[in-house]
Amino acid sequence: MDTKKYSEFKDKIVENVSKVMVGKNDVVELIVVSFICGGHVLLEDVPGVGKTVMVKSFSGSIGSKFTRIQFTPDLLPSDLTGINFYNQKNMEFEFREGPLFSNIIVADEINRATPRTQSSLLEAMEEKQITVDKLTRKLDSPFMVLATQNPVESYGTYPLPEAQLDRFLMRIDMGYPSFEEEAEVVRRSDNKNLSAELGTVVSKEDIEYVQEHYTEVTMNDVVVNYLLDIVNATRNKENILLGISPRGTIALYKASKAYAAINGRDFVIPEDVKHMAPFVLNHRVKFRGSKGKGIYDNINELLEKVPVPTEEI
Missing domain, CATH: 3.40.50.300 (P-loop containing nucleotide triphosphate hydrolases)
Structure with a gap:
């Protein structure tokens, strides 16, 4: 796979949308x-x-x-x-x-x-x-x-x-x-038509390529085990009412691969998984007795308790 296509795909869209969204x-x-x-x-x-x-x-x-x-x-x-x-x-x-x-x-x-x-x-x-x-x-x-x-x-x-x-x-x-x-x-x-003036910046071929080939990004066993440790940390805990389902596990797996690709890599590192976890998991985990903490605070606290692999990946 050509990781350059992924980073260019992301950069084009981010730059174009930023003309409207600040x-x-x-x-x-x-x-x-x-x-x-x-x-x-x-x-x-x-x-x-x-x-x-x-x-x-x-x-x-x-x-x-x-x-x-x-x-x-x-x-x-x-x-x-x-x-x-x-x-x-x-x-x-x-x-x-x-x-x-x-x-x-x-x-x-x-x-x-x-x-x-x-x-x-x-x-x-x-x-x-x-x-x-x-x-x-x-x-x-x-x-x-x-x-x-x-x-x-x-x-x-x-x-x-x-x-x-x-x-x-x-x-x-x-x-x-x-x-x-x-x-x-x-x-x-003052310009009410900013979003209407935006042009298309990626082609149909670009879209087909990035959606078809991101699965070629590799995730070795060390990183997969780290991902599973995060998922298991949401299950069978006293302060958690509902943990992550296998569908949520697969979602985190896919998102980590796509995030690695748009950052120009054909392999996933633990930081990719940790970065994506709050956004993929926050609506899937139900905490008990949060004591005024927000969902992201609870998830980040959970992530800090899961050891991040430091081996060569």
Whole structure:
């Protein structure tokens, strides 16, 4: 594999998105890693920090079809998947595709939809297909769901169950900008069409290459054992209600490989695993009695207790 293609792929997208988003290069990198792995991302933060703009900018950078779905309590599963309707002219049933038949899906305020509607995403996210009236249709590639939700507001919301959360490769907090970054955001607000003006910076061939070949990144037994030590540290502990499932283990494995690739390496080092772990695991681990600590504080504390391999890798 050509690791240069991965680092160039990441650099092009980060540079392009940074024309719109200020100080969020680290978030863009994480989205790129998820995209390479064919995974999905849950962007969780308060309204107004640029979650939807981030997704639109990313979608424009890769030149993929973009669809935004506003989730509401009255949204039905068929509003997402599509329906079979009777065409009186042809006197036969025809399938009308729903908004999930796209490349980049923004599920805005996903926790405002009912569990029934939320569950209609499960097949699409896991198997990249949709079944309507016993007929299964494959979704186009690439396919990625970037969902947003407000972690503070609870009125009129339906919390995502663990099975749904587990379908997301990462959960990322956008965070507030710094003083200097927000000053730049204010100055840029005069141009309201910044995201619409972004051009495509990677080709379809680039996308196919990075998604097909990242698995060629090697991870030796020392690093694999370190990854498994982290996963096992989340299981059978008194202060943890829910540990990492095998799906979460595989997600961390894939993300570590993709992160190594965009950093120009064809092998994974322990630091790659440690860097990706908080974002891949934070929505999969349930801590008991956190004593006011945030989820990232708990995970970082857990990571510090797992010895990092120092052998030659």
